[in-house]
Amino acid sequence: xxxxxxxxxxxxxxxxxxxxxxxxxxxxxxxxxxxxxxxxxxxxxxxxxxxxxxxxxxxxxxxxxxxxxxxxxxxxxxxxxxxxxxxxxxxxxxxxxxxxxxxxxxxxxxxxxxxxxxxxxxxxxxxxxxxxxxxxxxxxxxxxxxxxxxxxxxxxxxxxxxxxxxxxxxxxxxxxxxxxxxxxxxx
Amino acid sequence: xxxxxxxxxxxxxxxxxxxxxxxxxxxxxxxxxxxxxxxxxxxxxxxxxxxxxxxxxxxxxxxxxxxxxxxxxxxxxxxxxxxxxxxxxxxxxxxxxxxxxxxxxxxxxxxxxxxxxxxxxxxxxxxxxxxxxxxxxxxxxxxxxxxxxxxxxxxxxxxxxxxxxxxxxxxxxxxxxxxxxxxxxxxxxxxxxxxxxxxxxxxxxxxxxxxxxxxxxxxxxxxxxxxxxxxxxxxxxxxxxxxxxxxxxxxxxxxxxxxxxxxxxxxxxxxxxxxxxxxxxxxxxxxxxxxxx
Numbered sequence: 193x194x195x196x197x198x199x200x201x202x203x204x205x206x207x208x209x210x211x212x213x214x215x216x217x218x219x220x221x222x223x224x225x226x227x228x229x230x231x232x233x234x235x236x237x238x239x240x241x242x243x244x245x246x247x248x249x250x251x252x253x254x255x256x257x258x259x260x261x262x263x264x265x266x267x268x269x270x271x272x273x274x275x276x277x278x279x280x281x282x283x284x285x286x287x288x289x290x291x292x293x294x295x296x297x298x299x300x301x302x303x304x305x306x307x308x309x310x311x312x313x314x315x316x317x318x319x320x321x322x323x324x325x326x327x328x329x330x331x332x333x334x335x336x337x338x339x340x341x342x343x344x345x346x347x348x349x350x351x352x353x354x355x356x357x358x359x360x361x362x363x364x365x366x367x368x369x370x371x372x373x374x375x376x377x378x379x
Numbered sequence: 380x381x382x383x384x385x386x387x388x389x390x391x392x393x394x395x396x397x398x399x400x401x402x403x404x405x406x407x408x409x410x411x412x413x414x415x416x417x418x419x420x421x422x423x424x425x426x427x428x429x430x431x432x433x434x435x436x437x438x439x440x441x442x443x444x445x446x447x448x449x450x451x452x453x454x455x456x457x458x459x460x461x462x463x464x465x466x467x468x469x470x471x472x473x474x475x476x477x478x479x480x481x482x483x484x485x486x487x488x489x490x491x492x493x494x495x496x497x498x499x500x501x502x503x504x505x506x507x508x509x510x511x512x513x514x515x516x517x518x519x520x521x522x523x524x525x526x527x528x529x530x531x532x533x534x535x536x537x538x539x540x541x542x543x544x545x546x547x548x549x550x551x552x553x554x555x556x557x558x559x560x561x562x563x564x565x566x567x568x569x570x571x572x573x574x575x576x577x578x579x580x581x582x583x584x585x586x587x588x589x590x591x592x593x594x595x596x597x598x599x600x601x602x603x604x605x606x607x608x609x610x611x612x613x614x615x616x617x618x619x620x621x622x623x624x625x626x627x628x629x630x631x632x633x634x635x636x637x638x639x640x641x642x643x644x645x646x647x648x649x650x651x652x653x654x655x656x657x658x659x660x661x662x663x664x665x666x667x668x669x670x671x672x
Contacts, residue, residue, distance in 0.1 A: 207655045210642050212517030215510070217469030218414045229603035230647065236594045237584055250566075250583060252599075265567040266542055266582045272565025 237264055240278045241352035244375070245269060247278055258285035320345065324368050342369030349375040392426040392525070392576075397633040404640055411640065417467035418636050421521055424459045428452075429525040439530045447487040448526040456522040457482045457490070464518060474510030478518060481507035494519035520573075527552060527575035542568065542580040544590045547660050551577040556587050557657050558621040558634055558641075566626060571634040573657050578634075589616035589661040600647060608637070610644045612653045616661035619648040 233254050240247040248267020252260040261281040265272030274281075283290075294307040296315075307315075327344030331337065347365040349358055365373055401415050432452065440446065448456075458479030465475035481504055482490060493500035496516060505515040531551040548555065554574030559581065561568055569578045570587055581587055584594050591597065591613050599622075601609040607627035612619040621644055623637040645655060 207638075207642075207645050207657055208513065208517055208520065209638050210645050211513035212511075213414060213639065213642070215514040216464065216471050218417075219410070228643070228647075231601055231603050231606075233599040233601070233609075234594065235584060235597070235599060262566055264583065265565045266584070272567060 233259065237267075240274070240281060241284075241350075242277050242281075244351045246351075247274055249274070249278070249281060258282060320368065328369060340369055341371050343371065345370050346372035346374070349373075351376050392422060392429050392528070397422050397636060399630060400633045400636050403629065404636075408640075413467050413469065414639055415636070417464055418639055420463035420466060421460060422633070422635070424456075424463045425521065425525050428456050428459065428522075429528060432525060432529045436529070439532065447491055448523070450487045452526070453487050453490055453522070454479070454483055456525065457518065460522040461518050464521075471510050471514060474508050474514070475518065478504070478508040478510060478515060490519065491523065494523045524574070524576055527554075528577070531575040531577060542582045542585075544582050544585040544592050546579060546581060547587050547590060549575060549577050550579050551575055555657055555660055556581075556620060558623070558638055559587070560632055560634060560637070561622060561624040561626065563625050563630075566624070568622070570620070576635075586611070586613035586616060586618070587620050587660070588613060588618035588656045591615040600644070600651075602643070608641045608644060610648050610653075612648060612651065617653050618656050618661060619653040620656045621645070 231254055233252050236251045236253065238249050238251050240249050247270035248264030250262050250264045251258060252262075259282075261279075263270050263272040263274040263278070294309055294312045295304045296307045296312070297304050323344050324342045327342055329339055329341050329343060332339045345365075345368070347361075347370050349361055353361060362373065397419060401419050404415055405412060447453075461475040461478045465472035468475065484507070485493070485500075485504065489500055490504075493504050494516070501512050501516055501519075504519075505512040508515065531549075549570075549572035552572060552575040554572040556570035557573035559568055559570040561583070566583065568581050568583045570581045571578045582592065584597065585592050586597060593615075596614045598612050598614070599609045600612060607624045609622045609624070610619045611622060621638070621641050623632045623634065623641070625632055648655065
């Protein structure tokens, strides 16, 4: 980088410090004497999925992979702070112990079996239907009032659900007569 | 005046944070000893000049038209800063010494104009001292900084708390950011004014040049293994800002020093077609509700 007296900074693209130190004879590239490996990271804001507080998170990704998660210092709820569980959010994306396939342990069994998603959703639907049909109360026997309720299934929503998901979830569990409906954030 | 009774703005020239940083960098990159020694010498002179201002002039005057610094103080400041740089500079030391003498022929307003980058005034001064205009500009800006800090310091203190994407200019003096830092413990971002040295809060996901807040338009670049030093480039306005992360660098940082030790990142930004925010900001792209500015 050579700068004449007239090659002003605003034209050269160099900063004042870079141009001046070069003019003074300092070696301003000493930190990059060897070829540097440059990493490119994205910082994206999101909301912690773990509880109903809704803390802000800044998620760092390199080439689409999550490399770090930290509290969002500009978020009005948490101002950058996170609880111990939120601080470990990185492990939601990067954890070799995280299950990625359906595991099933039959009643009385001592081992886990690997199942397909199709099998799992079909089995869940079948058991919900059986339980609901066995326990469905159309009329309250003590009062004779029509209630159409299912007393054997309880449902629990999660803090990770957004408004629309929570609406659909509520509609579904009410449609099968469930009266025990609560939310994880109340725990 | 003791350190305990000094005004808070003088913390901008805090020798403690500078000393810790220099010690750390000397261990990491001994080949930079000369430039680090120069930075320390300049900072020491600035701290001394700031103290002299407050001792002799007291508190800065309130008002819309800032006065020019006393000419004697300005000549003294230029001479001392130029000498501090000359003592460590591999070349141009004779010219730097001459710069102090050449400045004696300039009135304070003319020197202020030159420090602001006015080409004619800067050329005149640089020609008289026979040094590159870039060097003359650097010396003038370092010399004038204690004055600007004194002048705007009192006003700065109440304007720095909440981050707004529209607060791209220094809320105290209207200057542009030199660079920024993410502080301990929670990573709040502060920008440092390239003029008066004031520091103010700015959003983490936001471009200090155009105010872009779309995270998909902003990218962080860093040297693998040195994640504490980053540049955040904005694809909307094609400008960048350098950031030092105190959480990754092991404590408080002194941003003028950080500016010097991260010049390779400036080079990286320029190579990729970006321009530093310290060289001027772009028109805003967002209309945020900033009632305090």
